[in-house]
Amino acid sequence: xxxxxxxxxxxxxxxxxxxxxxxxxxxxxxxxxxxxxxxxxxxxxxxxxxxxxxxxxxxxxxxxxxxxxxxxxxxxxxxxxxxxxxxxxxxxxxxxxxxxxxxxxxxxxxxxxxxxxxxxxxxxxxxxxxxxxxxxxxxxxxxxxxxxxxxxxxxxxxxxxxxxxxxxxxxxxxxxxxxxxxxxxxxxxxxxxxxxxxxxxxxxxxxxxxxxxxxxxxxxxxxxxxxxxxxxxxxxxxxxxxxxxxxxxxxxxxxxxxxxxxxxxxxxxxxxxxxxxxxxxxxxxxxxxxxxxxxxxxxxxxxxxxxxxxxxxxxxxxxxxxxxxxxxxxxxxxxxxxxxxxxxxxxxxxxxxxxxxxxxxxxxx
Amino acid sequence: xxxxxxxxxxxxxxxxxxxxxxxxxxxxxxxxxxxxxxxxxxxxxxxxxxxxxxxxxxxxxxxxxxxxxxxxxxxxxxxxxxxxxxxxxxxxxxxxxxxxxxxxxxxxxxxxxxxxxxxxxxxxxxxxxxxxxxxxxxxxxxxxxxxxxxxxxxxxxxxxxxxxxxxxxxxxxxxxxxxxxxxxxxxxxxxxxxxxxxxxxxxxxxxxxxxxxxxxxxxxxxxxxxxxxxxxxxxxxxxxxxxxxxxxxxxxxxxxxxxxxxxxxxxxxxxxxxxxxxxxxxxxxxxxxxxxxxxxxxxxxxxxxxxxxxxxxxxxxxxxxxxxxxxxxxxxxxxxxxxx
Numbered sequence: 001x002x003x004x005x006x007x008x009x010x011x012x013x014x015x016x017x018x019x020x021x022x023x024x025x026x027x028x029x030x031x032x033x034x035x036x037x038x039x040x041x042x043x044x045x046x047x048x049x050x051x052x053x054x055x056x057x058x059x060x061x062x063x064x065x066x067x068x069x070x071x072x073x074x075x076x077x078x079x080x081x082x083x084x085x086x087x088x089x090x091x092x093x094x095x096x097x098x099x100x101x102x103x104x105x106x107x108x109x110x111x112x113x114x115x116x117x118x119x120x121x122x123x124x125x126x127x128x129x130x131x132x133x134x135x136x137x138x139x140x141x142x143x144x145x146x147x148x149x150x151x152x153x154x155x156x157x158x159x160x161x162x163x164x165x166x167x168x169x170x171x172x173x174x175x176x177x178x179x180x181x182x183x184x185x186x187x188x189x190x191x192x193x194x195x196x197x198x199x200x201x202x203x204x205x206x207x208x209x210x211x212x213x214x215x216x217x218x219x220x221x222x223x224x225x226x227x228x229x230x231x232x233x234x235x236x237x238x239x240x241x242x243x244x245x246x247x248x249x250x251x252x253x254x255x256x257x258x259x260x261x262x263x264x265x266x267x268x269x270x271x272x273x274x275x276x277x278x279x280x281x282x283x284x285x286x287x288x289x290x291x292x293x294x295x296x297x298x299x300x301x302x303x304x305x306x307x308x309x310x311x312x313x314x315x316x317x318x319x320x321x322x323x324x325x326x327x328x329x330x331x332x333x334x335x336x337x338x339x340x341x342x343x344x345x346x347x348x349x350x351x352x353x354x355x356x357x358x359x360x361x362x363x364x365x
Numbered sequence: 366x367x368x369x370x371x372x373x374x375x376x377x378x379x380x381x382x383x384x385x386x387x388x389x390x391x392x393x394x395x396x397x398x399x400x401x402x403x404x405x406x407x408x409x410x411x412x413x414x415x416x417x418x419x420x421x422x423x424x425x426x427x428x429x430x431x432x433x434x435x436x437x438x439x440x441x442x443x444x445x446x447x448x449x450x451x452x453x454x455x456x457x458x459x460x461x462x463x464x465x466x467x468x469x470x471x472x473x474x475x476x477x478x479x480x481x482x483x484x485x486x487x488x489x490x491x492x493x494x495x496x497x498x499x500x501x502x503x504x505x506x507x508x509x510x511x512x513x514x515x516x517x518x519x520x521x522x523x524x525x526x527x528x529x530x531x532x533x534x535x536x537x538x539x540x541x542x543x544x545x546x547x548x549x550x551x552x553x554x555x556x557x558x559x560x561x562x563x564x565x566x567x568x569x570x571x572x573x574x575x576x577x578x579x580x581x582x583x584x585x586x587x588x589x590x591x592x593x594x595x596x597x598x599x600x601x602x603x604x605x606x607x608x609x610x611x612x613x614x615x616x617x618x619x620x621x622x623x624x625x626x627x628x629x630x631x632x633x634x635x636x637x638x639x640x641x642x643x644x645x646x647x648x649x650x651x652x653x654x655x656x657x658x659x660x661x662x663x664x665x666x667x668x669x670x671x672x673x674x675x676x677x678x679x680x681x682x683x684x685x686x687x688x689x690x691x692x693x694x695x696x697x698x699x700x701x702x703x704x705x
Binding site: 119127129138141145267271274275278 | 441443500503504508509510512513514516517518521524525532637640644648652678681682684685688
């Protein structure tokens with residue numbers, strides 16, 4: 001039993017009792033979310049958590065494992081979402097249309113990420129960050145301009161196949177007090193897809209290939225000297241991250257039955273990803289899980305808490321503004337800056353530091 | 366005595382001077398001249414060129430600090446945009462607060478605009494100093510952390526601006542004295558653009574003079590080329606860097622005022638929007654190069670205006686197209702800084 005679990009997690013165990021407990025709790029909560037937390041807001045939040053787990057984990061492959069900062073990750077996320085949306089709205093809603101759209105999106109992402117990688121990964125990390133920022137901005141403009149294809153600023157609304165549409169009800173009687181419909185089936189499709197893809201990512205980062213990426217992160221000069229073509233490895237990491245982000249985008253589109261620039265391409269989402277990776281923990285995929293769940297939870301429910309604080313401080317001019325629920329990003333930003341300084345390995349690193357020896361930390365070059 | 370002087374002079378001549386690289390300047394001229402037959406009417410061309418130069422000047426003012434900071438300390442400040450937004454918002458407060466008592470008198474209106482610019486520069490400089498202390502200083506030499514931390518600084522800064530001035534768009538109307546245009550033959554050139562050009566030219570001249578003729582400028586240029594060497598000669602380059610960072614922030618604040626008046630309104634997101642443009646400009650110019658930044662900014666401004674007239678849809682992508690074209694020609698930018 002433990003052997004199988006070990007294999008499933010690619011021998012990358014949580015290595016902390018608290019982290020393991022948190023992960024199991026989150027997994028169970030997400031697995032039974034439709035029954036534990038009925039209501040469309042709670043289910044929407046749970047689905048968003050799932051999508052973000054995959055999206056952030058794929059970004060962690062780039063930032064945490066390879067040490068590359070990219071600002072074009074939402075571009076690939078958007079390509080996946082638009083692929084499914086365009087496929088489903090142009091053709092009859094069916095799984096074939098989704099598959100076709102997804103395949104086209106994956107192909108576009110592959111070519112784009114390869115081009116960007118080969119074009120700019122030869123130079124410094126900082127250069128790559130700037131180039132991707134510019135490319136992502138251009139892509140966002142492109143998506144809003146090509147309104148015949150992408151629906152412009154309004155985006156695309158489309159129908160899912162019959163089985164995944166909200167009107168589909170397979171069982172006559174409610175199951176465990178909840179009426180099972182296509183929406184819940186879609187949720188479980190997302191859940192299974194995210195679990196499988198997450199385990200695949202875990203496999204990738206714990207393979208010899210993943211070790212080379214980490215070596216490049218720690219010291220690219222040394223990695224090159226040992227004989228690894230760092231450009232090739234960096235580009236591969238870039239392509240893989242892009243493909244996984246595309247899949248995450250496709251899942252989001254399936255869930256929302258809508259794709260628009262605000263839900264997929266906006267710079268705010270890129271910032272959210274950065275915040276989650278850093279707060280959750282860079283260089284460990286479990287950080288993506290913990291970070292995404294906490295972040296989306298905070299996004300949906302912390303604002304209610306801040307609302308309480310605001311009503312208590314009503315009338316105080318500036319302080320009242322500071323705890324306003326609209327300013328919750330301020331607090332996350334502060335947390336982000338503190339996280340980069342004081343615990344660069346994030347929440348997961350903190351939890352692990354409690355039990356494991358410093359041997360787990362990377363030696364300084 | 367005389368012999369010694371000639372010997373020194375001979376020695377100075379013996380060292381070959383670095384040839385000035387005129388090709389980027391030729392590129393700029395070629396773009397301007399090539400646009401004339403494409404546009405057709407000389408007066409339209411003149412109007413567009415003036416608009417492009419004005420926009421380029423504003424972008425240069427904002428971007429110059431960014432590129433110098435990068436050149437000197439290898440620090441790329443992703444939070445530079447905050448100072449732009451800050452400057453613009455300070456200007457809305459100053460101009461809005463003083464709007465009552467300047468009606469009718471154009472001299473007073475212009476005085477208020479200049480007062481707003483100085484206030485914006487002062488506030489941006491002060492915040493820049495704090496930003497350097499709190500955010501940037503602990504992460505020297507760590508590229509990855511720099512990118513993350515300055516990005517975090519931008520998030521926090523933008524939110525603080527929203528706390529102080531509110532999240533909504535604030536109008537920043539041009540005072541009446543600066544509205545309207547000058548007629549040059551058939552070509553109409555807006556007054557405000559002339560002002561922007563003049564301010565940009567003054568800033569560029571002052572910067573060029575400081576860099577080329579003063580001791581501080583000498584140290585900055587030497588520091589860009591080889592920081593360790595300057596340090597080993599006994600100069601505290603870190604102090605110099607703080608100065609450059611503060612000056613760069615002040616210039617970004619000034620640029621923010623100019624940009625806000627150019628757009629006639631200000632949003633807290635203005636910084637993040639302009640950031641993309643800035644990075645394109647300093648990549649085109651060659652990271653760390655001031656002259657490259659100047660030419661890159663002019664190229665971007667001119668291209669934006671020409672393509673905006675010739676093919677409005679293409680104009681949205683003119684910047685990135687320009688960047689790709691320049692990088693294919695010179696992968697390190699127009700004026701590559703050695704040692705990078």
